Amino acid sequence: MASKRTKTQLSIISPTGYSTSTCGYCTTPGSGERSATKSSKSYGIWAHRLSPYHYQNLIDQGWRRSGDYLYKPDLLRTCCAQIPIRLDAADFKPKKAHKRALTNLLFRVRQTKPKPAKWKGRWSKGRDWDVEGRWNEIVPSSAAQSTSSSSSPTWAESVAGPITRQLQVRLALAISSDEKYQLFRKYQGKVHGEAEEKISSEQGFLRFLVDTSLALTWPSTGLPLTPSQETHWRARSLDPADLPEELPYGCYHQEYRLDDKLIAVGVLDVLPNCVSSVYVFYDPEYNDWQLGKVSALQEIALTKRLGRLKAMHEITRYYMGFYIHTCQKMKYKAEYRPSQLLDCSDNTWHDLADVASDLDTRRYFAWSQDGQQQSKDKTEGDSQELAQSDEEDEKGIRVPTQPKPPPGMLSATAILDALQTTLRGADPRELQAELDLLQHAMVLEAQKQSEGIKPLLMSDLFRNYMQGEGQGVGHDDPEFVQVVECIAALASPELVAEMVLFM
Secondary structure (H helix, E strand, O other), X not given: OOHHHHOOOOEEEEEEEEEEEOOOOOOOOOOOOOOOOOOEEEEEEEEEEEOHHHHHHHHOOOOEEEOOEEEEEOOOOOOOOOEEEEXXXXXXXXXXXXXXXXXXXXXXXXXXXXXXXXXXXXXXXXXXXXXXXHHHXXXXXXXXXXXXXXXXXXXXXHXXXXXXXXXXXXXXXXXXXXXXXXXXHHHHHHOOOOOHHHOOOHHHHHHHHOOOOEOOEOOOOOOEOOHHHHHHHHOOOEOOOOOOOOOOEEEEEEEEEEOOEEEEEEEEEEOOOEEEEEEEEEOHHHHHHOHHHHHHHHHHHHHHHHHOOHHHOOOOEEEEEEEOOOOHHHHHHHHOEOEEEEEOOOOEEEEHHHHHHHHHOOOOOOOOHHHHHHHHHHHHHXXXXXHHHHHHHHHOOOOOOOOOOOOOOOOHHHHHHHHHHHHOOOOHHHHHHHHHHHHHHOOOOOOOHHHOOOOHHHOHHHHHHHHOHHHOOOXXXXXXXXXXXXXXXXXXXXXXXXXXXXX
8 A cells, every 4th residue: 555645544434344235146146036045244344534545445455345335244154255356358258159259240330341241350360469459449438540541451351341330438436427326227137137126226226336535646646636636627528549648536427328329338447557438328228239348348449548647557457346156147256267266365366277276166365375274264164154143133233253254354352352451551661562453443533543542442332342351252242242253354454544444
């Protein structure tokens, strides 16, 4: 994390605790159904203001955002293990399906000549395959069109004829419109099989895919945009193949229009080290256009273009959200290769090909030699966790980190023990390690934020918790325990020290 930049702005968050919910990945794709039980388990935080540097750090620790809600799956206990997946854009090697999707798109926008029955990779024969180059042949940038010579036909024109349907791709900061919402409703109903009455309202659409607390920030300085700069940028629409010298970190919509009709929207975050795909929705009438693949390939091309800008040269990777090895509708992400998965036990990235056999045996973390015992413990402890689940649902909370912390998480139990011992007046010299942890991890006030501020042990929350000690951990003040769990799930003292935590 670039401390010089992150100190210029703070993130303001509210821990919501450990939660359970039904799962949409355990059921048949397109059914619109969810699991019968609350088998999906995760930690949650509401972000009131989120620095893009902090969010980059969080997604590299297994967190993900849905609107302003940040969540981190509990890989030790959840039903469908959700593992972060990313791709180095410069190393991307397309599969035949990706090449075919762009070939079909080429002939759909240039309808003068039909695609030959025996194409057999003719587009790539004798030429290097580059996703940006293919896009420029399908949809020439405004700059390329203005400089092209009409006297000599391009390669695309020679094989598929001139452009007859105008496909336009534009990039702009996320903003809502009735046109986008109606497209979203159409997509959710036809593609995901959601009943009309269950599709998100317009307010839900705004919360999910438009409104965000992610602070618009200049890459060159790390400073947030001024109100006038934000107004200016929200009115801009960019050709992704002809970008300015820099554009702010933040949430964007990449719109796809065919003859001025909106047919798809890709929602993405531009962050300090990556382009992070959030969601894509498209018109089901164009299902055979393979717009899901098309938008992903366009976003990989965008990642490469952004990385060539001097102020944004650290953007080299394309993040595809979560990979779920047991869910067919999520396994397609592995086709974008060579992709990497995050080992959430130590926050290291591994080539998916190297850990595929581990995933087949339900080892979803701790892939290094030293960590295999922890994954073995997971399998052996599954029955114990299932037996506890009903009791936990009734209480609405787990005892913190019991029987053990999920991967990559600080021990909430150790934090609570250190707080109790400190409050009883133990010699600080005997608790130096615990106090160092508390100084960074327990933050409730905004002054002197970079120093870690006032430990949580000074708050009324902890005093109320201590008064109910004899009745069992968490029974008297479950809100307090949930705050500790969320802070422990952040797993980075430096990160938490730069955030303001509100109850």
